[in-house]
Amino acid sequence: MTEVLAVFRSRAQAADCNAKLRGMGIPCSLINTPKEAKIGCGLSVKLSSAAFQRAGRIISRAGYSAFYGFYSLRTSCGRTLITRL
Numbered sequence: 001m002t003e004v005l006a007v008f009r010s011r012a013q014a015a016d017c018n019a020k021l022r023g024m025g026i027p028c029s030l031i032n033t034p035k036e037a038k039i040g041c042g043l044s045v046k047l048s049s050a051a052f053q054r055a056g057r058i059i060s061r062a063g064y065s066a067f068y069g070f071y072s073l074r075t076s077c078g079r080t081l082i083t084r085l
Contacts (some may be wrong), residue, residue, distance in 0.1 A: 010066030014043035
């Protein structure tokens with residue numbers, strides 16, 4: 001299954017985004033940004049690919065300055081594959 005990560009450079013903004021999305025009924029979770037993303041330390045919001053479009057509109061309207069972008073997260077044969085969307 002492919003999931004989507006909303007990657008942030010600010011832990012506070014990632015936590016705020018997670019709370020905002022949950023408050024709007026989008027199932028998501030706050031996770032450590034995988035090292036494969038090569039974005040440094042931080043937190044990301046993980047959500048299903050079905051919620052990607054709606055979450056994207058909400059994040060765009062919120063104007064998070066530390067938002068880095070969306071990434072596709074897949075696990076295959078024990079490896080984590082991350083691709084920028």
